[in-house]
Each structure stands twice: as structure tokens, then as C-alpha cells.
Amino acid sequence: MNKDHLQQIFKNYIDRFEEFNSDDRTNSSEYYKWEMPKPFKVSMDKALKAENEEVFKYELDNIRKITHDFIDSGKTLPFAGLVKAADKEWETVQRMFRELYKPDDGNLDIRQEKIESFLAQANHLKDKNNLSDLYKSDFRSVTAYLFLYDPDYNYIYKPTHVQDFQDCIEFYDDFGEGDHVNLKAYYQMCDWLVDAIRETPSIKETNKLRAPKFKKEPYLDTEWHILAYDIIYCCSAYNLFRGITFIHHTSKERKVLWEKQQKAQELYEKLKAAQEEKKILDAAMDELGKWLVVGESVTFKSFGKAAPVEKGIIIKKGSTMITIDFGDGNIKTIDWMSTVTNGYLKFQKEESGFANTVETLKKASQIKGNLSTAEREFALYSEYI
Incomplete structure (x- = not known):
């Protein structure tokens, strides 16, 4: 209207x-x-x-x-x-x-x-x-x-x-x-x-x-x-x-316009749902950001069933990578998102509820894709809302 x-x-x-x-x-x-x-x-x-x-x-x-x-x-x-x-x-x-x-x-x-x-x-x-x-x-x-x-x-x-x-x-x-x-x-x-x-x-x-x-x-x-x-x-x-x-408008024209309004409303609801999911993802990223800081103690398990669990300290953080010092000159740079979501990187003082944060982070690509699709689809009908 x-x-x-x-x-x-x-x-x-x-x-x-x-x-x-x-x-x-x-x-x-x-x-x-x-x-x-x-x-x-x-x-x-x-x-x-x-x-x-x-x-x-x-x-x-x-x-x-x-x-x-x-x-x-x-x-x-x-x-x-x-x-x-x-x-x-x-x-x-x-x-x-x-x-x-x-x-x-x-x-x-x-x-x-x-x-x-x-x-x-x-x-x-x-x-x-x-x-x-x-x-x-x-x-x-x-x-x-x-x-x-x-x-x-x-x-x-x-x-x-x-x-x-x-x-x-x-x-x-x-x-x-x-x-x-x-x-x-x-x-x-x-x-x-x-x-x-x-x-x-x-x-x-x-x-x-x-x-x-x-x-x-x-x-x-x-x-x-x-x-x-x-x-x-x-x-x-x-x-x-x-x-x-x-x-x-004629009755026929109103019918066509009403169908477009209904479609616009449907896509708007879809967009709002996608935006809410993105807010939850952003909150999860903020929560993770509290832990991904220099000086934080972590454990890291390399790929493979027999790989040992190593304890270390974050010494550097970038937009996608972190560097961990495991002592004795053992320093590794890893992708923090994939290692957290796959369970290889953990924080020694994780709080209850952090598992939910990880589950949300696992869906990051899907959530971002859904929002992009919802925005694109709604744009085609936004004038009818």
C-alpha cells in the first residue's frame, strides 16, 4: 500500500x-x-x-x-x-x-x-x-x-x-x-x-x-x-x-497488481528472515572475536585421527588467518574460520553456549548466500510492497 x-x-x-x-x-x-x-x-x-x-x-x-x-x-x-x-x-x-x-x-x-x-x-x-x-x-x-x-x-x-x-x-x-x-x-x-x-x-x-x-x-x-x-x-x-x-485500474489490472503485491510481501518476509539469520551470524562472529585475540590460550589438533593435540598461544590475528606459538619454535599460521567450525581449534576457557556459536558459524556461507538471494529477488518486486 x-x-x-x-x-x-x-x-x-x-x-x-x-x-x-x-x-x-x-x-x-x-x-x-x-x-x-x-x-x-x-x-x-x-x-x-x-x-x-x-x-x-x-x-x-x-x-x-x-x-x-x-x-x-x-x-x-x-x-x-x-x-x-x-x-x-x-x-x-x-x-x-x-x-x-x-x-x-x-x-x-x-x-x-x-x-x-x-x-x-x-x-x-x-x-x-x-x-x-x-x-x-x-x-x-x-x-x-x-x-x-x-x-x-x-x-x-x-x-x-x-x-x-x-x-x-x-x-x-x-x-x-x-x-x-x-x-x-x-x-x-x-x-x-x-x-x-x-x-x-x-x-x-x-x-x-x-x-x-x-x-x-x-x-x-x-x-x-x-x-x-x-x-x-x-x-x-x-x-x-x-x-x-x-x-x-480495471478489475483485470488490479488482479495482476494484487498478485505482484502478494509476491512482494512473500519475498519481503523471506528477506526479513534472511536478515535475522544474518544478525545471528554477526552476533556469532562478534562472540568468536572475543576469543580470537593475541594472548589467548588455545588447543589445536592437526588433521588426521592420530594427530596430537597441541597447546599454544595466539600471537597474531589477521582477517582470515591466525598465528599460534606452540613453543620450542613451533609456530603455525592457520585459517581460523575453518579450524574453529571443524573442531580443530578450541579455546581453553570456552564458555557454555559457545557450541551454538560454532554451529551458526558453520552455516556462514549458506546464510550469506540466502541473504544475497533474498535481496536480489525482493529488488524485482520492491515497488509493489
Whole structure:
């Protein structure tokens, strides 16, 4: 994802905050999004518990007023369609909402199934009651019911606002089309956005500025899901993409780019693992360096089973070789790495754990080779990370 583009979006949101959060509400006032969830949940809970048609339909009508044009608009009236269906089958509509709000413990596969089941039943009722397509339910509307009921655990999906945002921040996973939406992919993008919000104090401080403007008790939005949606929405509604150059991609292009992003992430993880191995090797080299010093007492066994073990003192150390004085004019210069890793050269005062150091040193060439390969492979995809 493109963090620089997202930070520019945050800056534009902050700079133009007052523009879309008008005090008198005669102009743009997007803070109503924070005012809807609490009354929505109160009325929905009453509707879910209703024991008769009158109470159920009364609360649905309250919800229609609370949400105003957030769910229904001049072009589509999915919630109004459910209200009309409730005139004939209120218990069916109630059961649909009860099933939608059953706990799923954060399992997005189950949540996806609940949304699709609700959607299928809603449109079956529309057709059964001969309602026009004006009242057709869609994936967006069902995610809105979940979002308004419990914003901390849900995101609303509005494709008209999402696609440009997706291209701008270079998140290329396929969300699907129409009512065939990949909920996991969309939630992944939103979670990434929320993480960025948490790490950006300026956007959180700006968010506090709307507090005096509320006319109703707002939802606290401690998980930043409402703010995340507001940012996505305002990007397209108020062109918060200003100053950012990005490419609008087709679904096919996004698929190719997503595959490259996934490959880049895979190679990045491989690179990080190789870098960690190199750190361990460097630490092992440092540990060995504590012993490879002039004056250190060592034992050395020459090649061959019958070769004697000699005791000596290091008198000189180079980048790859050391010189050992074994006394009586017996001085040898040897390769310290190979003799240590093969067990021919030992230190008389070796500490516990030094054997692990030696095991790491044995893999030095492999570790360096793995890092070189990982760096080379990642370089080919680094622009997609």
C-alpha cells in the first residue's frame, strides 16, 4: 500500500475538515454519521424483541427516520422495501434481522454468509410482494445494518466510494463486483486504514474537533471504524485526492497488481528472515572475536585421527588467518574460520553456549548466500510492497 498517498489524504482531510463539518448544518455536515448508531441500536433492539406487528413496524419506521438518506436514497430504497415487506410478513423480516445480528466471533466467513443469506431473503420478499427494483436490497445496505448496529466490529461497504480510494492507496485485492463482494479483502483494507489512523496523532486530534458540533449523543468510535468510513467517503465526496497522482485500474489490472503485491510481501518476509539469520551470524562472529585475540590460550589438533593435540598461544590475528606459538619454535599460521567450525581449534576457557556459536558459524556461507538471494529477488518486486 502507498503510505505517502494515505498521509496526503489525511492532510487534505485535516485541512478541509471545517468545510464538511459545518456548525449550522446548512452546508455539509458529515458528523451525523456519529449520531446514528446509538438511536439505531436502541430502535433495532426493540424491533428484535417486539412481540407484535405494531411495535415492530413502529421501530422500523423510527430507524428509517434515523438513517434518513444514509441507507435509502432517491435511487434505491432497500430499507423501505423491508418496511413494505413487513406490512405482510413482519415476523419474517424480524427473523432475518435476528439471524443477521447473531454473534459470529469475528469470523468473516460466517459474516459473509449471514450477509448473503439476508440479501437473498430480502430480495425474495421484494419479488414475492411485487415491489419494483427501486426497493432492491444490495450488499451495501446489509453492511450498513451491521455497521450502524455495532460500528466497532463492522465496516460499511459502498463501492462507489471504495474503488477510487483503493486505487489511490494502491490496495489491489479484488473486492468483487455487484453483490458478490469479498468481505475479507475489504476488511483487510479497512483494518490497514484504521492502523494508520491509530499511528497518526494529527488525524485523531482533528477528529476531536467535531465534539462541540453534535446535537445528539455520539457513538464514541473507540475503534475508529466510523472515522475510517468518513475518510473513504469524503475522499470521493470532497475530492481529498487533490495533489495525488494515481492510476484508475480495471478489475483485470488490479488482479495482476494484487498478485505482484502478494509476491512482494512473500519475498519481503523471506528477506526479513534472511536478515535475522544474518544478525545471528554477526552476533556469532562478534562472540568468536572475543576469543580470537593475541594472548589467548588455545588447543589445536592437526588433521588426521592420530594427530596430537597441541597447546599454544595466539600471537597474531589477521582477517582470515591466525598465528599460534606452540613453543620450542613451533609456530603455525592457520585459517581460523575453518579450524574453529571443524573442531580443530578450541579455546581453553570456552564458555557454555559457545557450541551454538560454532554451529551458526558453520552455516556462514549458506546464510550469506540466502541473504544475497533474498535481496536480489525482493529488488524485482520492491515497488509493489
